[in-house]
Amino acid sequence: MPVYNCLNFIQSLMLPERCPCCGIATGSQQFFCNGCYSTLPFNTHACPQCALPLPPQAPPQTLCGRCIQHPPVFHGGFTALRYEASINHLISSLKFNKQLHLVEPLANLMIDRLGKL
Numbered sequence: 001m002p003v004y005n006c007l008n009f010i011q012s013l014m015l016p017e018r019c020p021c022c023g024i025a026t027g028s029q030q031f032f033c034n035g036c037y038s039t040l041p042f043n044t045h046a047c048p049q050c051a052l053p054l055p056p057q058a059p060p061q062t063l064c065g066r067c068i069q070h071p072p073v074f075h076g077g078f079t080a081l082r083y084e085a086s087i088n089h090l091i092s093s094l095k096f097n098k099q100l101h102l103v104e105p106l107a108n109l110m111i112d113r114l115g116k117l
């Protein structure tokens with residue numbers, strides 16, 4: 001076992017993963033607890049060009065008014081989550097308080113959502 005993996009294994013025994021939203025222990029393979037994961041504001045209905053959240057009844061591939069009136073120079077945008085009260089404290093903690101332990105759970109959320117596109 002490489003040294004890095006060995007250290008991660010020892011760390012997981014001493015400091016089990018905790019849900020970044022509520023703080024309960026989740027085990028080593030899961031970042032968010034099931035309860036918090038089920039309430040995350042996934043950006044499932046969004047403008048495909050700028051990722052602005054759209055109403056749930058908007059048909060797929062609907063552009064927002066801003067992108068129709070003033071098309072951006074990029075072809076597409078993506079965000080895993082809507083910036084809402086239930087999640088903005090995590091993003092603020094990462095950006096402004098250097099809570100780097102949040103990088104992995106938030107990055108994995110993005111990877112997971114990108115894989116579903």
Ligand SMILES: [Zn+2]
Binds near residue numbers: 019033034035036
């Ligand atoms: Zn939780």
Ligand SMILES: [Zn+2]
Binds near residue numbers: 047051052067
């Ligand atoms: Zn847009």
